[in-house]
Amino acid sequence: MEGETVVSREGFLVKRGHIVHNWKARWFVLSKDQLLYYKIEGGKKESHPRGIIPLEGCTLLCPCLDYENRLLVIKLKAKNSVEHFLEASSREQRDSWAADINKMIRAFNPEPKEQMNSSNMSFETSTNICPSHIIKVMQEASSGIKEMTIGEYGNTYKLCFTGSTVIDWLVSRNVVHSRSAAVTLASLLIEDDFIKPVGHKSTKAMWNIAGTEQFLDDSTALYCFAKNERKTDSSSEKIEIPHMELSGKIVKHGFLMKQGHKRKNWKVRKFVLRAEPAHLHYYDPCKEKNDLPVGGLSLRGCLVSALEDNGIPPGVKGNVQGNLFKIITTNDVHYYIQAGSRAERSEWIQAIKQVT
Incomplete structure (x- = not known):
């Protein structure tokens, strides 16, 4: 994985997303100055990290009781005030991860602002985006995304829409505030099987190199709603x-x-x-x-x-x-x-x- 001289520990944690507040399992690598996290694809860690949390100026809260259904969460607040919520598999794992991360924070902060749990902490107020709710609104006849019949490379696809149409819709409805954030959100909708690619161009984007978004903000890339496929897949387990x-x-x-x-x-x-x-x-x-x-x-x-x-x-x-x-x-x-x-x-x- 990373070089043996810089890695302090590594393992799975479950991370809450920034834009879509759902939870995803990621492989975390802790080094002396940062915490990196990777997506697991096909049973293997991707070669490039999905994100980096700098530890300089970072504060740590453990235990974090922001989520009543998740009692094993560590909260990291970065120097730029971005909050990261990480969940461990057990109390022992949570506490050991917190101790190791705090040890690294001490290298940059002689007196780290480690906080005990307090109900008086102030938190950023951001909308909790629910993917299933977004899809329901997208499919509303009056205000949702219009499905069309579109041709690509000699093929005709019914009940589909373009990538740029999705991004325009997300930004115009103030679901997100930028096109780049909308692309990230749309990529998560693909990852969660709410939207699927249709045709050559959008399907090819699914196999891009690690670290790139799956969704294309492109007027020629075609997508469609996955309908009830996600319910069918998840119910099998x-x-x-x-x-x-x-x-x-x-x-x-x-x-x-x-x-x-x-x-x-x-x-x-x-x-x-x-x-x-x-x-x-x-x-x-x-x-x-x-x-x-x-x-x-x-x-x-x-x-x-x-x-x-x-x-x-x-x-x-x-x-x-x-x-x-x-x-x-x-x-x-x-x-x-x-x-x-x-x-x-x-x-x-x-x-x-x-x-x-």
Whole structure:
């Protein structure tokens, strides 16, 4: 990842967006003067950071109780007054991240303005943009975006609109205050499967180099609404969890990457290992209400083993980072999981074997 001489620690945290206040899992790298965060694409950290938080003049608040459904949040306020909200997987992880970040802040601030939680803190008042609400308004017949039939490179596409039309709409409705911010917001709408590219030009933009926006502010790039596709995709992971499964003693928890069974894509999940009965559940840390698992498996009679890092094993898709392990259940269902490091992988394997 980064050079060994400058990296203090690295790992997953869940970050709140600046424009769209949704939560996304990102890989964070802490160095002596900045905190960088990367998007995970295809099971691997992108080569270029999605953002940088300078630590000089930064203040830290831990615990941060701004979100009643998220009690593991650290708040960083940068020198330019931009606020960053980062969520850890456990109280121990939150406190250790806060301690390590504050240690780096001390290098620039002999007396850092570390704050204990206080209800009297002043916060910037900004509108919480909800992607699903934006899409509903966009699709209103009277004031929304008009869908048209448009041709591109000899092909005809129905019920679509151009990229510049979306940007014009977002700016004119004062959803954002600049075209660059509108492009960022539209890219997030694509990432969340609310809008999808149509045709060659917009589809090609989805494969741009890391760090560039996916959405094109272009009068010849075509897009359409994804309609109900997002609901269909997200519901595939929802299952009913018997209460007895969640009653076991929590042995270990943390962020890991899991490969989906159907789409074979990699997503960051918060895993919770329980004993008596032995179960491993996983949660979507980006959901507003993330207190219920989106999946799980009984560990009784299962097999768990590390996978070699020299090459991609059969059954694993994507250009993965490494540190893989596999769990095979008694009914022969294979779960492929990635840890953040070899040491973390060994800890999880050992913990799972102990409860089984």
